[in-house]
Each structure stands twice: as structure tokens, then as C-alpha cells.
Amino acid sequence: MPHLLMCPPRFFAVEYEINPWMDVAINADHALAAQQWQTLYDLIVATGAKVELLEPVAGLPDLVFTANAALICRNTALLSRFRHPQRQRETPFDRQWFVANGFECLDPPAGFSFEGAGDALFCGDTLFAGYRQRSDAAGHQKIGALLDVRVLPVELVSSSFYHLDTCFCPLSASESIWYPPAFDSYGQRAIELAVETLIEVDLGEAKHFACNAVVLDKTVITNRGCDKLHGQLQQRGYRPIATPLGEFLKAGGSAKCLTLRLDCEDAASW
Ligand code: ARG
Numbered sequence: 001m002p003h004l005l006m007c008p009p010r011f012f013a014v015e016y017e018i019n020p021w022m023d024v025a026i027n028a029d030h031a032l033a034a035q036q037w038q039t040l041y042d043l044i045v046a047t048g049a050k051v052e053l054l055e056p057v058a059g060l061p062d063l064v065f066t067a068n069a070a071l072i073c074r075n076t077a078l079l080s081r082f083r084h085p086q087r088q089r090e091t092p093f094d095r096q097w098f099v100a101n102g103f104e105c106l107d108p109p110a111g112f113s114f115e116g117a118g119d120a121l122f123c124g125d126t127l128f129a130g131y132r133q134r135s136d137a138a139g140h141q142k143i144g145a146l147l148d149v150r151v152l153p154v155e156l157v158s159s160s161f162y163h164l165d166t167c168f169c170p171l172s173a174s175e176s177i178w179y180p181p182a183f184d185s186y187g188q189r190a191i192e193l194a195v196e197t198l199i200e201v202d203l204g205e206a207k208h209f210a211c212n213a214v215v216l217d218k219t220v221i222t223n224r225g226c227d228k229l230h231g232q233l234q235q236r237g238y239r240p241i242a243t244p245l246g247e248f249l250k251a252g253g254s255a256k257c258l259t260l261r262l263d264c265e266d267a268a269s270w
Contacts, residue, residue, distance in 0.1 A: 002049040002216050003263040005097075009037045009064045010056040014250050018084045019162050021252035033247035037064070040214075040221065040243055040255060047216045052262065054097050060090050065253045066260040067165060068118040069094040070105075073147045073270060077103040080116040083134045106146065112139025117260055118163040122268030123170035123195055125149065130156045130164030149270065152194055154187035161206070165256050169211045170267030171220065171238070175199070177213065177229065179206035199236070201229050209245070209254030215266055223254045 014027050045051055057063055068087070070077040077098040082088045098105050108114035112135075119135040120143070121128050127149045129140035137153045144151030154164070158181065161167040167182030174196040180188050181203070192198065201210040208225035220238050222229070223245040230240035245254045264270060 001263075002047070002261065002266075003052070004044065004049055005052045005054055005066045005069065005260040005262055006037075006041060006044075006258060007054040007064045007066050008056050009033050009248075011058050011061055012037075012056075012064045012248075012251070013061045015061050016086045018086055019252040020159050021249060023250075026250055028247040028250050036243070036245050036247055037258065040245065040258060043221055043241060043243060044214060044216065044259070047219050049216055052101070054093070057090075057093055060087075060093070062087055062251060062253075063090050063093065064248070065118070065251075065257040067257045068116045068163075069260055070098060070103075070116045071114075071120045071143075072103075072117065072260065072262055073122075073149065075102070075104055076106055076147065078106045078108065078114070078116070078143065078147065080118075081108045081112065081114050083113040083115065109139050109142040109146070112136040112142070114139055114143065115163060118165050118257065121164055121168060121170055122149075122265060122270065123176055124173035124267070125269050126194055127151045128164060128168060128170070128191070128194075129153045130168070132156050133159065133162035152190055154190060155184050156182060157184050157187075158182050162252070163257070165212055166209065166252075167206065167211050169213045169215065169256065170195075170265070171199075171215055172267050173269050175236075176267070177201060177211050179203075179211055182206070199229070199232050201226070205229055209249060212254035212256040214255045214259050217266055221255050223249065
């Protein structure tokens with residue numbers, strides 16, 4: 001049974017600007033955000049998955065994006081070290097939860113930023129790791145050694161696609177959704193060589209966070225506005241579900257960012 005961590009959006013808001021999607025003049029509609037989050041939660045639970053809840057904290061509006069709490073590998077939670085001070089205060093609350101729930105907590109290598117499952121995603125036995133915007137390349141190599149996994153660092157070249165999970169979404173050990181222009185040509189080649197089947201999304205759907213999907217076996221949940229991707233997924237035997245997450249896009253996040261898989265992801269082979 002898939003096992004995930006989410007955090008209710010009680011204190012969610014756009015209170016600062018740390019990515020191009022955020023504009024403090026365009027705050028999220030709180031009631032609508034709560035409704036969108038609840039619908040996502042209900043869809044996930046309806047697949048049979050188990051969802052744990054992290055207690056929201058006043059003054060930490062981005063704590064809802066639990067994908068950034070840590071990278072999970074077996075029983076280890078490799079905690080984040082956020083690039084921006086605005087999010088650095090989240091880590092003690094993340095650590096508290098993982099310790100209380102029996103995970104072995106590790107910190108990223110000293111001196112390097114690392115934003116958890118937002119920037120590090122397993123596809124098969126390889127950990128694809130995005131760097132430049134939020135996480136550091138040299139840190140990723142050390143993380144590979146720390147977790148004893150093969151790491152493929154890929155540079156994220158567009159500020160709009162600042163986390164790997166905004167432009168790359170493993171579906172299975174050999175399949176991934178992606179938005180190629182978010183990577184440089186070297187990264188594109190590396191991904192093409194490493195992943196057997198790649199499902200490409202266009203800019204319009206990438207901007208609707210098509211790559212930011214929650215994958216639960218054959219169910220793939222995304223924001224609305226990703227119809228072309230959903231058609232491709234259906235052809236490949238997946239069951240795509242669209243749910244409105246517009247209020248969270250105002251903070252630069254969507255379905256996947258609002259979740260953290262605590263057990264082994266479908267695409268990971270560890
Ligand atoms: N406002 C948050 C930030 O910029 C959004 C995080 C989205 N999370 C993700 N995994 N892409 O850090």
C-alpha cells in the first residue's frame with residue numbers, strides 16, 4: 001500500500017517570492033486552496049494509499065510542499081537544507097516528524113543546499129538529481145555515496161522549472177514524463193540515454209505543472225490543463241486524473257510537490 005506524507009494548507013499563502021511563480025500581490029484564495037488540497041487528499045486516499053499528516057505551522061506557508069521535506073531512501077530520510085532562508089525554518093519540524101516516525105535522519109553534506117524529493121527522483125536504480133537553482137551539483141555526488149546509489153546530476157536551466165519535479169516525473173523504472181527545454185543539451189542527452197521511454201510535454205502543459213504528478217501504480221494525478229499528457233498516459237495503460245490545483249501554482253507547486261512518498265516509489269527499484 002503506498003504511504004505518503006502531506007501537510008494541510010492551514011497557513012498556506014504567498015508571503016514571499018523565491019521563484020518566478022510567486023507574486024505577493026497575487027495571494028492564494030485560502031478557502032479555495034483548502035478545498036483543492038482536500039480534493040487531492042481524497043483522490044489519493046481513494047486509490048487505497050495511506051496518508052500521514054504533518055502538523056501545519058504558522059509562519060511557514062510552504063510547509064505544505066512536503067516533497068521538499070526530505071529524500072526518502074529505504075528507512076533513511078535525507079533532510080533538506082533549503083537554499084532560501086524563508087524555507088530553512090521548516091527543517092526542524094520535518095526532522096521532528098521523521099524522528100518521531102522511526103526514520104533514520106541524515107543531513108545533506110556540509111555546505112551544500114539540497115531540497116529533498118523536489119530535486120532528487122529515483123527512476124529504476126538511478127537517482128536523477130537536479131541542480132543549480134535549489135540544490136548543488138557537488139552535493140548530489142556526495143549524496144550518492146552516502147546512500148550508496150547511482151546519481152545522475154542534471155542542470156536545471158530555466159528559473160520557471162526550478163525543481164526537478166517541475167520538469168521530470170518517473171512513472172516506472174523505465175518510463176518518465178519530462179519537459180526537455182528545462183535541461184541543457186547535456187542533461188537532455190543523459191536523460192535520453194538513461195530512461196528507455198520518455199513522454200514529452202509541451203510548454204503550455206509544462207506551465208500547468210504536467211510533470212508534477214502523483215504516481216500511484218497506474219494512477220497519475222495532475223493539475224487540470226494537461227489533456228495532451230493525459231491522452232498519452234491513457235494510451236500507455238495509465239489512469240490519469242485531473243484535479244484543480246491553481247491556488248498552489250501561485251506558489252510554484254502542484255500535485256507532486258504537495259506529497260512525499262514514504263515507501264518506495266513505483267518508479268524506484270531500491
Ligand atoms: N514556494 C515553494 C518554493 O519555491 C514551492 C515548492 C514546490 N515544491 C516542489 N517540490 N517543486 O520552494
